[in-house]
Amino acid sequence: MRIVLVGPPGAGKGTQAAFLAKNLSIPHISTGDLFRANISQGTDLGKQARAFMDAGRLVPDEVTIAMAKDRMAQSDAENGFLLDGFPRNVGQAVALDEMLLGEGVKLDAVLDLEVPEDEVVKRIAGRRICRNDSSHVFHVTYNAPKTEGVCDVCGGELYQRDDDTEETVRTRLEVYHTQTEPIIDHYRCQGLVVTISALGKVTEVTDRAMEALKKSDEG
Template identity: 80%
Template structure:
């Protein structure tokens, strides 16, 4: 299957992308991984992207699209892929359509992870990270430490990252609504969108997604 995964920040896209890609036996292609891989390998695209990033500018769509094209042409993606973080706007979605059409392939589904805005704020703003080890993550509501502000594992101080503050989360949501959410309507016009709730246990969300994709695949 060829799938695009969309949803607001805090919807659990990264977790579900990894799990779904494994279950469906297709590569998980994330924008973040593409950038890191190209920059670390010092490819021409990586050097170009880094030049924009070092200058504090957004990487142009055409560079992101070129990276995605290169990755989708790798042998492990011949029979399918799951795109996570791309496309981010309608212009990228149109470019992806043109790219796929030139290769005589098409998307099978656009999986939309739906979650209420206040739940997104609660999920992200409640996170606390250990200053000694960033892999020690707690949550004020879902996995609170035994002692407030103290890491259960090493006793380090727990803190809230700047980009996890409520104001920042709401700004990120506004950017999502303005830039990324319109691609849902774009793909709905093509009959590709499958929407599921991203509330509940991780395993249940994965099961929900697989069932929805199976139904979508059966109608193709």
Template identity: 80%
Template sequence: MRIVLVGPPGAGKGTQAQYLAKNLSIPHISTGDLFRANISQGTPLGKQAQEYMNAGRLVPDEVTIAMAEDRLAQSDTEHGFLLDGFPRNIGQAEALDRYLSDRGLALDAVLDLEVPEDEVVQRIAGRRICRKDSSHVFHVSNLPEQGVCDKCGGELYQRDDDQEETVRKRLEVYHSETEPIIDYYKAQDLVVTISALGKVDEVTQRAMAALGRSAAA
């Protein structure tokens, strides 16, 4: 299957992408991973992206699109892929359509993870990260008793990006730039919308059912 995953910040796209990709036996391709890989490997595209980032400027669509197309051309995508974070706007969606069409391919579905805005703010603004290991993530509703990471003892803190005001600004960007791709894909009858509320495995099962597949046990 060839799938695009969309949803607002805090919808759990990264987590769901990993589970869905595993269940569907297709590669999970995230924009963040593409940028990190190209920059760390010093590719021409990575160098271009780094220059823009060092200057505090947004990486232009053409660089992001080129990275995505380069990744989609790799052999492991032959039987499908799950895109997470790309396309991010109408221009990128049109570029993806052209890329696939030129190869006689097309998307099978666009999975839209739906979460109420207040829930998004509560999820992200309540998040606390371990300073020693950023993979250790907690929420204010369920912090360890001592107020420190119960895995390594590191201090827990709130990232600047997780401040409520910043979260609401991120949502505004999502509504203005990314949300329009949902209507774009609805016109192609590709959008499958599911609620992203509930436990991770419940959302995964919901998504698999919406895609017409059974989740692995």
């Protein structure tokens, strides 16, 4: 299957993408991984992206699109892929449509993870990270440490990242609504959008997504 995964920040896209890609035996292609791989490998596209990032500027669509095209051309993506973070806007969605049309293939589904805005704020603003090891992540509501402000694993100080504050999260949501959410309407016109609730346990959301994708594929 060829799937695009969309949803607001805090919807759990990265987590769901990993599970879905494994269950469907297709590669998980994320924008972040594309950037990191191209930059670490010193590709021409990576050098271009790095120059924009070092200058504090957004990487242009054409660079992101070219990275995605190169990745989707690799052998492991021959029978499908799951795109996470791309396309990020309607311009990128149109470019993806044209890219796939040129290859004689098409998307099977656009999976839209739906989460109420207040829940997104609660999820992200409640995160606390260990200063000693950023892989130690807690949540004031869903995964509270035994001692407030102290990492259960190593005893390090827990802190809230600057981009996890409620004000920053609401700004990120506004960017999502303005730039990314319109791609849902773009794909809805093509009959590709499958919307599911991203509330509940990770496994519940994964099961919900797999069932919705199965019905979409059968339809």
